[in-house]
Amino acid sequence: MLSASAGFGMTVLQLLLSIVVSGVMLANAQAAYEVSSSLANRLFGEKGPEFQQLVGKTIRSITFGVLGVALIQSVGFIEQRIGYEFFPRSVRLCFWCLLFRDQFAGYGEN
Secondary structure (H helix, E strand, C coil), X not given: CHXXXXXXXXXXXXXXXXXXXXXXXXXXXXXXXXXXXXXXXXXXXXXXXXXXXXXXXXXXXXXXXXXHHHHHHHHHHHHHHHCCCCCCHHHHHHHHHHHHHHHCCCCCCC
């Protein structure tokens, strides 16, 4: 019982630490943008902004993919622990449709 409580406490601590780190990174987002813009211009010349957008879209796509897989795994874990009767088929179908709609929403944009 004590080890389970300690494990839960460490998980909460990691979550809080990740929120703090994200807040610090978000607070310095403008400075990071300027540094990356300067670096892209220095490395790629006049095509710097184009490569900067490409890198940003790549990072965004990878992030959405990782979050999508984590969401799929968490739903599978919940269904496995609670039982398939907990989520009716219609609810699961709506969930998957919403998930894949968000996954493919940005594709095809310039």
